Amino acid sequence: MELDVTGIAHGGVCVARHDGRVVFVADAIPGERVRARVTEARKKSFARAAVTEVLEASPDRRPHVWAEAALERDPEERAGGAEFGHITLERQRALKAEVLADAMKRFGGVELASEDDQDLAGVLADLVEPAPGDDETNGLGYRTRVRLHVDAESGMVGPYAARSRRVIPVASLPLASDGINQIAPLADSFEGAATVDLIDPAADDPRMLIGLAGEKTRTGAGDVIHELVEDRGFLVRAGGFWQVHREAPAILFTAVRDAVQDLIDAGRFDPAASNLDLYGGVGLLAAAMAEAAGPAIRVTSVESDPGATDDAAENLAELVGALAVTARVDRHLSELLKAAGPARDRMRRGTVVLDPPRSGAGGDVTAQLIELSPANIVYVACDPVALARDTKTLRDAGYELTSLRAFDIFPHTHHFESLAVFER
Numbered sequence: 001m002e003l004d005v006t007g008i009a010h011g012g013v014c015v016a017r018h019d020g021r022v023v024f025v026a027d028a029i030p031g032e033r034v035r036a037r038v039t040e041a042r043k044k045s046f047a048r049a050a051v052t053e054v055l056e057a058s059p060d061r062r063p064h065v066w067a068e069a070a071l072e073r074d075p076e077e078r079a080g081g082a083e084f085g086h087i088t089l090e091r092q093r094a095l096k097a098e099v100l101a102d103a104m105k106r107f108g109g110v111e112l113a114s115e116d117d118q119d120l121a122g123v124l125a126d127l128v129e130p131a132p133g134d135d136e137t138n139g140l141g142y143r144t145r146v147r148l149h150v151d152a153e154s155g156m157v158g159p160y161a162a163r164s165r166r167v168i169p170v171a172s173l174p175l176a177s178d179g180i181n182q183i184a185p186l187a188d189s190f191e192g193a194a195t196v197d198l199i200d201p202a203a204d205d206p207r208m209l210i211g212l213a214g215e216k217t218r219t220g221a222g223d224v225i226h227e228l229v230e231d232r233g234f235l236v237r238a239g240g241f242w243q244v245h246r247e248a249p250a251i252l253f254t255a256v257r258d259a260v261q262d263l264i265d266a267g268r269f270d271p272a273a274s275n276l277d278l279y280g281g282v283g284l285l286a287a288a289m290a291e292a293a294g295p296a297i298r299v300t301s302v303e304s305d306p307g308a309t310d311d312a313a314e315n316l317a318e319l320v321g322a323l324a325v326t327a328r329v330d331r332h333l334s335e336l337l338k339a340a341g342p343a344r345d346r347m348r349r350g351t352v353v354l355d356p357p358r359s360g361a362g363g364d365v366t367a368q369l370i371e372l373s374p375a376n377i378v379y380v381a382c383d384p385v386a387l388a389r390d391t392k393t394l395r396d397a398g399y400e401l402t403s404l405r406a407f408d409i410f411p412h413t414h415h416f417e418s419l420a421v422f423e424r
């Protein structure tokens with residue numbers, strides 16, 4: 001079908017209409033006229049399609065950064081994981097800003113820039129901040145974590161195809177760091193394996209973790225590796241969580257530190273209160289809080305992965321008031337909610353930093369936070385819609401959204417990170 005592409009949707013696809021039905025189009029840019037092939041039409045309300053030919057190109061279209069994901073290939077043969085790789089970096093950021101603004105308006109009840117705003121395009125263009133160095137490298141070579149998959153029959157290794165679980169052989173991984181490209185076994189056969197994780201730590205040699213088919217553990221996942229955030233060292237299990245973009249840990253560390261510094265300057269931060277770093281991983285953001293508030297800060301980092309908590313305890317060892325707890329966040333908060341008197345008061349004076357996985361904190365945890373009623377909530381989010389939904393709940397309960405920033409730490413994909421500050 002031929003389509004006029006009118007907008008961007010959450011999830012990295014564009015929007016068009018055909019016979020009154022919404023069509024989500026992959027590999028397009030808003031403003032383009034394209035020929036597209038329908039890839040899914042089971043639902044009455046919408047269909048999915050992928051561009052096969054551009055009839056009128058956007059000035060922001062570029063040759064795809066990854067030959068194996070380009071339009072020249074059949075849609076089913078395109079490698080996944082670089083769905084914005086055909087768009088200039090500047091426009092990618094503007095599209096991410098539009099997605100964030102739209103999510104905040106529709107689900108969060110917050111207007112970031114109104115249609116009457118003279119400088120709507122300017123507001124949105126500046127909303128999503130680039131990572132240092134990305135404009136110089138065209139947003140390539142930044143990934144220090146890559147998961148490849150193994151074809152069960154042939155043993156061939158590669159990324160999944162876009163929107164599918166079919167393994168696509170590729171010659172290179174342009175979004176990945178040099179270290180990862182040096183060890184990537186793209187021409188090898190890994191019969192019996194299911195996944196190959198490639199990791200390029202800041203202060204260790206690159207390494208590979210093999211996940212065998214039918215087994216949960218991956219070889220080498222428990223090895224401790226060394227990461228660096230500016231000149232501060234962090235221990236991390238090779239198989240545990242660490243931000244993907246080489247600059248992302250420093251960007252988020254600095255952003256959280258600055259947000260806490262603003263709260264301190266406004267007289268709203270109490271280092272002796274019950275401060276929390278929820279979904280804390282290896283303690284990166286608790287360390288950021290301490291960088292602003294000083295080493296005497298009281299802060300508890302809560303994380304469900306016991307290996308990460310062990311590393312957090314090491315990483316936060318110099319902070320005498322820091323504690324790393326292995327627990328699910330909802331369970332930990334329900335324990336805290338049993339406290340009474342002075343302990344509850346310390347929580348009301350506290351600041352909660354949270355950095356949940358893609359699904360967001362969700363209704364239950366947000367409701368628990370509202371009941372605990374901390375003075376400030378600093379919310380780091382990788383999903384704008386989940387953030388927007390939780391924003392609505394927090395605002396309805398009397399929290400004000402006082403700051404919102406966003407960071408383009410996943411160039412050439414539709415993903416980005418946001419940081420929202422709420423004050424009670």
Ligand SMILES: C[S@@+](CC[C@H](N)C(=O)[O-])C[C@H]1O[C@@H](n2cnc3c(N)ncnc32)[C@H](O)[C@@H]1O
Nearest residue numbers: 241279280281284303304305328329355356357
């Ligand atoms: C996005 S990461 C953030 C980690 C850390 N803040 C950082 O920046 O490195 C989310 C973390 O939450 C943990 N996690 C996921 N679900 C959880 C839950 N229900 N309770 C506690 N931790 C959880 C994951 O293991 C992961 O380490």
